[in-house]
Amino acid sequence: MSQRLINWLEIPVVDMPRAIGFYEQVFDIKLRRETMSQVDMAVFPHPDPGGALVAGEGYRPSNYYGTVPYLHAPELDALLARATRAGGKTVFGPLRLPGEIGRIAHITDSEGNRIGLHEPVAA
Structure with missing residues (x-):
């Protein structure tokens, strides 16, 4: 098992379709939609480390409280x-x-x- 610091990254969004359009256009990728524990997700196609756009209770985009890194x-x-x-x-x-x-x-x-x-x- 590799020992990396960041295992996963979440980017909070308010308008999921708009955010998907932005990230798919900017990075020329296709995001995969999922729902986990009532959190709407659009998963990046990069598995190591991975990440997703997320929308749901407790997720709010801002430059004060935004991206949530997942540490090993x-x-x-x-x-x-x-x-x-x-x-x-x-x-x-x-x-x-x-x-x-x-x-x-x-x-x-x-x-x-x-x-x-x-x-x-x-x-």
């Missing part, structure tokens, strides 16, 4: 405990993803940034 977290429960001890807060999860994707959670860091954490399925 091979021991998610231990990492969440350490984040809390360091002054962070768990705001979502852990959530087991379908298939062999793993688990995710969101935390806020000491500065108030929202960070996604991804625990891949152990090989």
Whole structure:
């Protein structure tokens, strides 16, 4: 298993069709639509690392609170405990993803940034 820092990237959007049109035109790609846990997604065709446009509750585009990077977290429960001890807060999860994707959670860091954490399925 590779050890990379960023596993996934989410870009919040308000108008999904408009955003899909923008990213497909700018990057000359085709995005794949999905829905996961009531979140509307348009997934980029780049698997390593991957990412998606996302629309739903808790996602709001802005230059203040926007893109959510997912950082590699091979021991998610231990990492969440350490984040809390360091002054962070768990705001979502852990959530087991379908298939062999793993688990995710969101935390806020000491500065108030929202960070996604991804625990891949152990090989």
